Amino acid sequence: MKRQRLNSQESLKKYREALVKARDPNQKVITVCGGTGCIAYGCKKVVEAFKTELEKQGLTDKVKLLVTGCHGFCERGPLVVIRPENLFYQRVKAEDVPEVIEKTVKNGELIERLQYEGKDKKKILKEEDIPFYAKQQRTIFGFNGYVDPKSIDDYIAIGGYSALPKALLEMTSEKIIDEVKKSGLRGRGGGGFLTGAKWEICAAQADQTKYIVCNADEGDPGAYMDRSVLEGNPHSIIEGMLICAKAIGASHAYVYVRNEYPLAVENLGIAIEQARELGLLGKKILGSDVDFDITVNRGGGAFVCGEETALLNSLMGKTGEPHQKPPYPAISGLFGKPTIINNVETWANVPLIISKGSAWFASIGTEKSKGTKIFSLVGKINNTGLVEVPMGMTLREIVYDIGGGILKDKKFKAIQTGGPSGGCLPEEKLDLMVDFDKLTEAGSMMGSGGMIVMDESTCMVDLARYFIDFLKGESCGKCTPCREGLKQMSGILNRICDGNGTEADIETLKDMSETVKDASICALGGTAPNPVLSTIKYFRNEYEAHIRDKKCLAHTCKKLIKFEINQKCTGCTRCVKTCPTTAISGKVKTVHNIDQGKCIQCGVCVDRCPFEAIDVD
Amino acid sequence: MDNAKVDKIVEKHKKDSCQLIGILQDVQKVFNYLPKSALDHLAKKLDIPESQVYNVATFFKAFSLNPRGKHIVHVCMGTACHVRGAKRIMEDVARELSIPEAGGNTKDMEHTVEQVNCVGACALGPVIIYDGEYHGSMTPEKTLKLFKK
Secondary structure (H helix, E strand, C coil): CCCCCCCCHHHHHHHHHHHHHHCCCCCEEEEEECCHHHHHHCHHHHHHHHHHHHHHCCCCCCEEEEEECCCCCHHHCCCEEEECCCEEECCCCHHHHHHHHHHHHHHCCCCHHHCEECCCCCEECEHHHCHHHHCCCCCCHHHHHCCCCCCHHHHHHCCCCCHHHHHHHHCCHHHHHHHHHHHCCECCCCCCCEHHHHHHHHHCCCCCCCEEEEEECCCCCCCCHHHHHHHHCHHHHHHHHHHHHHHHCCCEEEEEECCCCHHHHHHHHHHHHHHHHCCCCECCHHHCCCCEEEEEEECCCCHHHHCHHHHHHHHCCCCCCCCCCCCCCCCCCHHHCCEEEEEHHHHHHHHHHHHHCHHHHHCCECCCCECEEEEEEEECECCCEEEEEECCCEHHHHHHHHCCCEHHHCCEEEEEECHHHCCEEEHHHCCCECCHHHHHHCCCCCCCCEEEEEECCCCHHHHHHHHHHHHHHHCCCCCHHHHHHHHHHHHHHHHHHCCCCCCCHHHHHHHHHHHHHHHCCCHHHHHCCHHHHHHHHHHHHHHHHHHHCCCCCCCCCHHHCCEEECCCCCCCCHHHHHCCCCCEECCCCCCCEECCCCCCCCCHHHHHCCCCCEEEC | CHHHHHHHHHHHCCCCHHHHHHHHHHHHHHHCCCCHHHHHHHHHHHCCCHHHHHHHHHHCCCCCCCCCCCEEEEEECCHHHHHCCHHHHHHHHHHHHCCCCCEEECCCCCEEEEEECCCCCHHHCCCEEECCEEECCCCHHHHHHHHCC
């Protein structure tokens, strides 16, 4: 269908009405999650199988196949949801497809083995009743399961781009900024600055040229919510930026997205093209006086580019080195012009605030943190995935009710929030209500929303070393405290993990942390010591065990552990065959022995042994 | 011949030096790495100092100034994979292919191993991506098998 430019509020309304009218609400739709997790599980084969089978059975007219963005429940992928009933199938393989069509789609019969099984062993029928989804409030992320990210019509049909005419034609700039301010929306990228206040500063600048930037350089290891919003519902980001364009008077935007996210780049590119075709990007949008267009820039893979001033440098074709603030980008940013940078999730919230009103948004969440937040719940947790919850939910509810508790029923040890420079919180903090301020008070931070769960087998000293080594590698090297401080801290942590720590090390680490925090130019250095400080605060005993007793309580630091074979050994020789350094010897049916001089503590034997005959101490 | 390929990429980006990162990505896509000749030519073509081109090419992780092997192996070192034992997996890969633990090329240039920060497949951690194909829930044993094909 050749699309016509929509040049007024009325034409958009008519376009939407025609779309809705043409769609049957009772249409059978097979949705297959096409998010990164499900792709890794092989969902593309499932999609192909559905295509082939629907054609074979001559059902292509009656049944719609919809490949969507991420549904969030990555643990159980590939996910298939059959609408309008919302029947939920998990771990679907291509081989299951003919049966799904024959039984469920054609005859309404259920296939038990593909259904989700609750804790009481009862099968759960519908998507919304699964505990993982039931406690979430998916105001942003929920759309993912209903739209084809490559179709602007899908987005418009579910009410997308309805905030746009309101903002462009009915509201003044001041009114838009006022609404965003009143909503209490705070930046979802980690800063937590009031979005409306930032816009107000930018709007007040006299420059004729202003820019908008979408920060999609999601560099936090273990976090992928921005990617999933961008991949699954790119138009919501475009609409958010369009509204801001009117509010501050900008006519061009840049989206800075990680090159490691090819699907996000592709879907966003298609979305921009389609928006241009309909005239939702371009000149005099919907007959208003707003001109606006978007350029997509791919990042080069540097964690520091998540920092706004580093990102701007990178956008100008330079290395991603941050500079001292002030001046803030809202006053002097890209090419020296006033610039608004917001994160993907922040942009996705904007259309909702405009169409549903600031009062609606402010009714969700806590006193100073409004709305919902998407977290990426990963690590030693049963239900790995993306969860969207109202601010103020406790960590316990997120970990146990939604996350389904710890993998293999092990003991919870800590949860790390806020990405590599967040803090680790122990069990006694599980009842903490999650919002910007509560997390900071506890020595961690919101960051962009990573949540990594750890059990008793994670060594907290090793974890602190992991983060400091990561940040040391990602430090741009511009300022001395971050460049040199992290290097020294890494040296001390490595020494402790190797069993060569000294009594003074803990205090030295604390001192250096304070200096790096206070004296670094940007937030990378400013928050980098958090993992060290929080692990010392809550898990000091582990540091002391490494230093005084030369013991790693979690049995992970290699230099401090020893593998030994106990009497359970049946002499099956499996370990002898797999040991890469031929450290294990022993005859068939006799207890084997490990040569400690040759052993490199790789652990292959522990995995291979079916009799739990290898002790780690 | 090679310069012509670079020229084409530069034209695609409208000779805009602000697009340097994107241009370098496209150049790397064509050559599998960033050859010196291409970088020198690029500086001339964009009319910017060579130092700026090299500055950017060496700053960002995505770029490689050395040729890369036939198969690209990415070992995810993201936090979720780390707490599930990614370090051990990396050690196994390094030992099996006789390369440094930080990654690198094998002597026969069959493999290039690179550590990556997060591939967003945390449910499958630890993850190895072999020529774009995901291998999840890796154990030291599965890792050895992957390379003993």
